[in-house]
Structures are given as C-alpha cells and as structure tokens.
Amino acid sequence: AEWVSKQLANPPTDKPFFLACGFYRPHEPWFVPAKYFAPFPLEKLQLPPGYLPNDLDDIPPAGQALARNRYFPHIQKSGEWKAGVQGYLASIHFADAMLGNVLDALDQSPRRKNTIVVLWSDHGWHLGEKEHWQKFTGWRACSRVPMMILAPGINPSVCDQPVSTIDLFKTLTSLSGITAPENISGTDLSPLLKDPNLDWPHIALTQLRGPDAYALSGKDFRYIHYANDEEELYNISEDQYEHTNLAKNKEYEDILIKFREEGPSKGVPLRQKGQSNSVRKTPLVELDRKNKPLPSRKSSTRVPFAIKNSSSEHLQIFWINQQGQRKAFGKVHKASNRIMQSHVGHSWVIENEKGKFLGSVIIPKKGARITIE
Known part of the structure; x- marks a missing residue:
C-alpha cells in the first residue's frame, strides 16, 4: 500500500498507467497488528450464520468428499472456532485499512479524476459452512468475492447480477477505450455499470x-x-x-x-508435472471383455486416461474402488471424447447406456487410451 501510494503521488502525465496492488491479507496466516483484533472481542463473536449441522446430508458423495477435510473437525475439537473467525475478521479489517491508505493517496493524486479503480478478490472462504474450512468448493462461501468498480462518469449503484472476475479484462479495455482481442473470454460489464437493472442473460x-x-x-x-x-x-x-x-x-x-x-463443453485436460499434454502419446489399451473387473490398487501416481467413443450411443463410466464397489463416474457422449486423470492401478468399467458391459481396464504406468467402436 505504501509503494502504490508513492506511485500515485507522482504518476506519468504523458501516457496512461496501470498499477496492480495486491494485499496479502486476509490470506493465511491471520497475523495482523493487535489493534485490528480489538473490534472483534471473542465474547461477542457469533459463529457463521451459514453453518448448519448435518448440512451435507442432501449432498452427493462428490460434494461431501470436497467438503470434509481435516481442518474443520480439528478446529472444533480444539475449541478454536471463534478464534479462527476473529483472525479472519481482523485480517479483513487490516486489508481494508491498507486499501483506505491507497484511496486516500488517489484522492490527492493529479490523476484522480481519470483513474479507474477495481477492487476484487480471487476467492471466498469457508469458516465452517458445509462443514468445511478453507476454499476449493463449488458453493457460494468459496466463490463469492467483492467486486467494486469506480470509473469516471459512472454513478454509484449496487448490482446483483451474476458476473465473474474473468469479465474484468474486457470491462477495463472497454472503459479505457481499448479494443480487446476477439479471442478473449468474458463479458464487458460496462453496460451494467451504467444500468445495474439491465436485463442480463449471462451466468x-x-x-x-x-x-x-x-x-x-x-x-x-x-x-x-x-x-x-x-x-x-x-x-x-x-x-x-x-x-x-x-x-x-x-x-x-x-x-x-x-x-x-x-455448462462448459470445450475442456482441456490437466497437465501433470513432467507429463506431455499430448494424449496421443498415451498408450492405446484394449478393454478386458471377459474377466470380472478387479478392485483398484492403492496409488498416488496420476496419469492420463482418455476414452474415445466412436459408437452411436452414450457410454457410462464406473470406477471400481479398493473394496470392489462400483462408483458412477459420468458419461462419454456418442461420437465424442473424454480426457481425464486416473491413478496407476485403478480399475474402470465401461458400459453402454442400456447397462451392457463393454469391458474393463486397469490403468498402466503410462496411462491408458481406449476406443469404443
């Protein structure tokens, strides 16, 4: 904040400028000066209103797997839940104060009347909601972030339409009078800045x-x-x-x-460290159509697993866990491909949409690529 404030005090006057100011807090660890803890005494703190016991009861297994990590049960057992919430609030309070220093510097800057300001964050945080602590879920506690845009000629307003941080590039280029490349993702939000009640078809x-x-x-x-x-x-x-x-x-x-x-339809497979992102280098493997599928073996090595469906019907994928139980893992639509990651030694079963067994495969050391005709 101090460095950015100095830049704003003496900005270039003969050309446009761009400043990125990243506040580390409220990222962990939640250590900030004591005065920022003072407004949040533990005895007056309330636990997150979004917390509900047994909130995962109507959640499918994949969601439960994301939610249940080791952090939240440990925090509850140790009696540190309120202290964790306090540290989070204090860290936000500290970041807000640093932001105030930057905005004060902008108010004193010779470029204050023609500078666009965007406040945003990369993700939210679970404080026990959905029995989860931390991030990386699909729920709003994780995905909702502050987004505020101050721009010359834009009147103050509040908008509740769904937008995304990926929209910021097109928005900034539009507000700056710059033409964005055609292949850039996102949506220009400047129409919403002018009319927050605009009919908005985007998700x-x-x-x-x-x-x-x-x-x-x-x-x-x-x-x-x-x-x-x-x-x-x-x-x-x-x-x-x-x-x-x-x-x-x-x-x-x-x-x-x-x-x-x-939903997104043009996904690209994740590239693992030390691996080529070319699926063509993954060995072609024949399905075992005769023997009973074996349980998966325990493994921590991830490799590519690609399924090419050249047939005229949809395929169903099942993962066989270490206990030999089948777990539905989605579909491969007809005349399409699906590229994903598996672990070496894991067992998979392919069936057609009517449930007919088409074969099984154990993933080898270099991954597997199978074709269904």
Missing part, C-alpha cells in the same frame, strides 16, 4: 478440478456439477446459504436442464 462460471467439475450461478439459482455427473441445485434468491439441494426435486427439472446446457 457466472466457477471451475473446479477438471473440465467436468464446475458451478454455474444465475441471479436466482446456482448449479454445481461434478465430474461423475452428480449435481446440486439451490434457489439462492431464497436460500442464500445453500442449505437445501433441489437437484432431485422434479419441480426444478427444467432449470436443471437449462444449466446442463450452459
């Missing part, structure tokens, strides 16, 4: 691990899709903390279908 995408795991937010509903095709749906206009999963409620089938159609 916001939150990408999780892999191209088939993501969340989509409209103004009234939020949808979460996991790589194994498990789903969640929330009416966030009435259920802001996402306590009631509506994905299996037939009354919302039309909304589910719409979100499914809006």
Whole structure:
C-alpha cells in the first residue's frame, strides 16, 4: 500500500498507467497488528450464520468428499472456532485499512479524476459452512468475492447480477477505450455499470478440478456439477446459504436442464508435472471383455486416461474402488471424447447406456487410451 501510494503521488502525465496492488491479507496466516483484533472481542463473536449441522446430508458423495477435510473437525475439537473467525475478521479489517491508505493517496493524486479503480478478490472462504474450512468448493462461501468498480462518469449503484472476475479484462479495455482481442473470454460489464437493472442473460462460471467439475450461478439459482455427473441445485434468491439441494426435486427439472446446457463443453485436460499434454502419446489399451473387473490398487501416481467413443450411443463410466464397489463416474457422449486423470492401478468399467458391459481396464504406468467402436 505504501509503494502504490508513492506511485500515485507522482504518476506519468504523458501516457496512461496501470498499477496492480495486491494485499496479502486476509490470506493465511491471520497475523495482523493487535489493534485490528480489538473490534472483534471473542465474547461477542457469533459463529457463521451459514453453518448448519448435518448440512451435507442432501449432498452427493462428490460434494461431501470436497467438503470434509481435516481442518474443520480439528478446529472444533480444539475449541478454536471463534478464534479462527476473529483472525479472519481482523485480517479483513487490516486489508481494508491498507486499501483506505491507497484511496486516500488517489484522492490527492493529479490523476484522480481519470483513474479507474477495481477492487476484487480471487476467492471466498469457508469458516465452517458445509462443514468445511478453507476454499476449493463449488458453493457460494468459496466463490463469492467483492467486486467494486469506480470509473469516471459512472454513478454509484449496487448490482446483483451474476458476473465473474474473468469479465474484468474486457470491462477495463472497454472503459479505457481499448479494443480487446476477439479471442478473449468474458463479458464487458460496462453496460451494467451504467444500468445495474439491465436485463442480463449471462451466468457466472466457477471451475473446479477438471473440465467436468464446475458451478454455474444465475441471479436466482446456482448449479454445481461434478465430474461423475452428480449435481446440486439451490434457489439462492431464497436460500442464500445453500442449505437445501433441489437437484432431485422434479419441480426444478427444467432449470436443471437449462444449466446442463450452459455448462462448459470445450475442456482441456490437466497437465501433470513432467507429463506431455499430448494424449496421443498415451498408450492405446484394449478393454478386458471377459474377466470380472478387479478392485483398484492403492496409488498416488496420476496419469492420463482418455476414452474415445466412436459408437452411436452414450457410454457410462464406473470406477471400481479398493473394496470392489462400483462408483458412477459420468458419461462419454456418442461420437465424442473424454480426457481425464486416473491413478496407476485403478480399475474402470465401461458400459453402454442400456447397462451392457463393454469391458474393463486397469490403468498402466503410462496411462491408458481406449476406443469404443
């Protein structure tokens, strides 16, 4: 904040300038000067209003796996929950004070009347909501962030339309009078800055691990899709903390279908360290069509697993765990490919959409590429 304030005191006058100011807090560790803890005494702190015991009961297994980590049970057991919330609030208070120093410097700057200011963050944080502590989930506690834009000629307003941080590039180029490249993702938000009540057809995408795991937010509903095709749906206009999963409620089938159609469809496989991102180098493996599928072996080595479906019907994928149990892992649509990651020694079964067994495969050391004709 101090360095940026010095730059604002003497900005270039003969050309445009760009300054990026990143505050480390409220990232962990939550250590800030004691005076920023003072407004949040432990005896007056309330636990997060979004916390609900047994909130995972209506969540599919993939969501439960993301939610349940070791941190939250440890924090509860040690009696440090309120102290953790206090540290988080104090860190935000500190970051807010540093932001105030920067804005004070801008107010004194000769470029204050023609400078665009954007305040945003990269992710939210669970403080026990969904029985989770930390980040990396598809729920709003993790994905909602502050976004404020101050620009010359824009009147103050509040907008509740779904937008994304990926929209900032096109927005900044538009506000600056710069033409953005055509291949840039995102949506120009400047129309919303001028009219926050504008009819807005766009949704916001939150990408999780892999191209088939993501969340989509409209103004009234939020949808979460996991790589194994498990789903969640929330009416966030009435259920802001996402306590009631509506994905299996037939009354919302039309909304589910719409979100499914809006999901990302051109994913790129994750590249692991030391691996080529060319699936063509992954060995072609034949399915075992005769023997009973074996349980998966324990392994920490991840390798590519690619399925090419050249048939005229959809395929179903099942993972066989170490106990020999089948776990549905999604589909491969007809005449399409699916590229994902597996562990060496893991066992997979492929069936057609009618449940006919087409074969199984144990993933070898260099990964596997299979083709279904």
